[in-house]
Amino acid sequence: MGQILFIVWRESVEALLVVGILHAWLKHGGEAARRGLPYLWGGVGVGLLAAIGLGAALLGFSELLSGDAQDYFQIVMVIVAAILIVQMVFWMRKHGRTLKREMETSLSENLQSANWWGVFALAALAIAREGSETVIFLYGLGLAQQGDSAGAMVLAALVGFALAFLTFYLLQLGGKIFSWRRFFQVTEIILLFLAAGLLLTGIERLMSLDLIPTLIDPIWDSSRLLDDTTTFGSLVSTLTGYRAQPALMSLLVYVAYWVGVLLFLKRAQPAPPQAAATSAASVK
Numbered sequence: 001m002g003q004i005l006f007i008v009w010r011e012s013v014e015a016l017l018v019v020g021i022l023h024a025w026l027k028h029g030g031e032a033a034r035r036g037l038p039y040l041w042g043g044v045g046v047g048l049l050a051a052i053g054l055g056a057a058l059l060g061f062s063e064l065l066s067g068d069a070q071d072y073f074q075i076v077m078v079i080v081a082a083i084l085i086v087q088m089v090f091w092m093r094k095h096g097r098t099l100k101r102e103m104e105t106s107l108s109e110n111l112q113s114a115n116w117w118g119v120f121a122l123a124a125l126a127i128a129r130e131g132s133e134t135v136i137f138l139y140g141l142g143l144a145q146q147g148d149s150a151g152a153m154v155l156a157a158l159v160g161f162a163l164a165f166l167t168f169y170l171l172q173l174g175g176k177i178f179s180w181r182r183f184f185q186v187t188e189i190i191l192l193f194l195a196a197g198l199l200l201t202g203i204e205r206l207m208s209l210d211l212i213p214t215l216i217d218p219i220w221d222s223s224r225l226l227d228d229t230t231t232f233g234s235l236v237s238t239l240t241g242y243r244a245q246p247a248l249m250s251l252l253v254y255v256a257y258w259v260g261v262l263l264f265l266k267r268a269q270p271a272p273p274q275a276a277a278t279s280a281a282s283v284k
Contacts, residue, residue, distance in 0.1 A: 003194060003238050004153055007137045008160030009167065010187050014092075015130040016168040017180075018103070019044060022123060025107050033107075039116040043123025050124070051131025058139055071209065079202040081140030084133055085195035086261060089188045093265060140198050141238070196241035196257050203253050215252075218245035 019040070026036045058077070065073050106118065138157070171180055206212045223244040228237040236242050241254055 003141050003235075004138060004156040005160040005163070006190065006194070007141065008134060008157045009163045010191065011130050011134040011137070012161050012164030013167050013171075013183070015127055016164060018126040018130075019123065020168065020172070021103050022107070022119065025103075026119070036107075036116040036119045039120040040123050043120040043125075044127050046120075046124040047127025047129075047131060050128040051135055054132045055135040055139075058135065068209075071205065075202050075205045077136065078140045078198050078205070081136050082195040082198040082202065084136055085191050085198070086264065088133060089191055090264060090267075092184060092188070140201075190239070192261055193240045194238070195261075196254060197238045199257055200241045200243065200250055200254060203250060204247075207247060207249060213249060215248035217247035219248045219251060221245050 022040050023037070026033045026040060062070060062073060103122070106122065109118070138153070167183070171183060203212070207214050207217075221244065226236065226242070226244060227233045228242060228244045233242075233244065243250060246254075
């Protein structure tokens, strides 16, 4: 349940960040800017409906499938969830520092043209993006933890949502210890480990269907140190991708994942100001 709580908490904080930036700008931007507030809340509502619609569609489509088709669909969704987590971390690394400035520039343009449908679209897309990612992540986690009850998952989601509001409030207060930058740095690491666990779940399902070879199974047994069938071991397994008795194929995929992620995220690092200036001067 801790994984579900974490995902809902992290995604909800991101959504609240976007809505908070929009709301603060519109509320304190004068009488003309406040006219955009109804469009903001309208966009939030449409974004939520889109996310709920995706969740219903996923559940409905999964129920229509049976046998191997359902297995393949679930495997695809688990792997897609892992890919989306990495993509989300990449996007925040690349745009996180300039997100507020970019949004405020867009809002200024909407104010000058008196076109608040841009605010509506921005809010709807932001909420729909975060909401749809959350739906897919939770669906993937649900498949990885089939023993958990629906009630427990809903409770974990509600607690995560409540914690998101508290976290957002604390982050708004500022501070050197608990800051937005520190928040994203820590949660990015946890998300990447969680994506690794989801990816391995998908790979292991492919191996169980004999679609890919195990090569050597198991390559070692560390159950005496940490058994991944216990409650704590299962939590560590889902959060990090740890396996007490991994197959060689699982180990190779895990190593390849981290090599790919590190190379992928290196591209998302913004260039240092001095390096950027030197590059621009050389172009001239």
